[in-house]
Amino acid sequence: KQEVTQIPAALSVPEGENLVLNCSFTDSAIYNLQWFRQDPGKGLTSLLLIQSSQREQTSGRLNASLDKSSGRSTLYIAASQPGDSATYLCAVARSGGGADGLTFGKGTHLIIQP
Amino acid sequence: KAGVTQTPRYLIKTRGQQVTLSCSPISGHRSVSWYQQTPGQGLQFLFEYFSETQRNKGNFPGRFSGRQFSNSRSEMNVSTLELGDSALYLCASSLGGIPYEQYFGPGTRLTVT
Numbered sequence: 001k002q003e004v005t006q007i008p009a010a011l012s013v014p015e016g017e018n019l020v021l022n023c024s025f026t027d028s029a030i031y032n033l034q035w036f037r038q039d040p041g042k043g044l045t046s047l048l049l050i051q052s053s054q055r056e057q058t059s060g061r062l063n064a065s066l067d068k069s070s071g072r073s074t075l076y077i078a079a080s081q082p083g084d085s086a087t088y089l090c091a092v093a094r095s096g097g098g099a100d101g102l103t104f105g106k107g108t109h110l111i112i113q114p
Numbered sequence: 115k116a117g118v119t120q121t122p123r124y125l126i127k128t129r130g131q132q133v134t135l136s137c138s139p140i141s142g143h144r145s146v147s148w149y150q151q152t153p154g155q156g157l158q159f160l161f162e163y164f165s166e167t168q169r170n171k172g173n174f175p176g177r178f179s180g181r182q183f184s185n186s187r188s189e190m191n192v193s194t195l196e197l198g199d200s201a202l203y204l205c206a207s208s209l210g211g212i213p214y215e216q217y218f219g220p221g222t223r224l225t226v227t
Contacts, residue, residue: 041221041223042221043219044218045218046217046218089157100159100170101149101160101162102147102149102157102216103159104156104157104158106156107156
């Protein structure tokens, strides 16, 4: 059974810093990995999707990398802003179909101090 | 393009009652998936519907059921509510289903008293 772990569970940094969020998964047979952000009491907003054949994806100040063989992904946020404060979730989709849906980590709760 | 919409946004029910939640996907999307989010268990997959057929199902009891209509709108039903069913219920739509990119709605907050 796939398990997804996100470290750290919480992170608080001053505005302007670059930071890295980590995601690891136990089964490397994935189709893709998706990063989301969730604001309190709200739904999920898709940030980046990396296919299993890709190494990284970039969108603005965000860069996500994927190392399928080691079961790891990182989300790099450059020049952090208070508006980046949210919970960040990573989710993997299994190869061969969606029988298990997306498997999510518990998230990293990020606070950017002004 | 309008995003995924869910109604109602908030619900309070009593133990033993049943509840129906609704999800309207992004126009053109044929897949709708449902997830339950709780502080203890995080996000857990309930089921996925594609072109009116349940294609995948998570590990939830039979009290949780769903359906999808010809216009791709989906409903989720929970019968005989228990206190532990209190959660944020999220639906996601996508063009081709899992594992294609998922777009989530704002969720329905269900409180069971």
